[in-house]
Amino acid sequence: MSAKKSVNVVIGDKLYTLSGYEEKEYLEQVASYINGKIDENKQLDYYKRLSSDMRTVLLELNIADDYFKARERVLSTDENMKYKDQEITNLKHELVQNQLRTADLEKQLRALQDENRELRLNKTRLEASLEDALLGSNTPTDSTAT
Helix, strand or coil: CCCCEEEEEEECCEEEEEEECCCHHHHHHHHHHHHHHHHHHHCCHHHHHCCHHHHHHHHHHHHHHHHHHHHHHHHHHHHHHHHHHHHHHHHHHHHHHHHHHHHHHHHHHHHHHHHHHHHHHHHHHHHHHHHHHHHHHHCCCHHHCC
């Protein structure tokens, strides 16, 4: 566990010593946040007419409101992240399926290309045979001469 740290801060025009295991900068940030909330409340017309206790309660309510809104944003972000993670998983699965399908189609394409090449060769051979047969029948043979 790290050492406890202390820092003097001014909150609402009063000097306080904050202590904690967090960094001094964090403790100063907390004090600054509270001062900001006090300044926000001072902008309200009715704030000056409130008793000290009511001012404190109003400050506490504002801080609690900020906390609950921030907590809701965190929960919403967590839900959104879970949804996005599931979506990424689904997309990865779809990608793998498409890669497998592509590999299979490429294999089929190569087989069809090989078959096409073989059929063209056979066609060329058959055309040559046919041509030889046709040319051979047009040439007179010596056995028919007298």
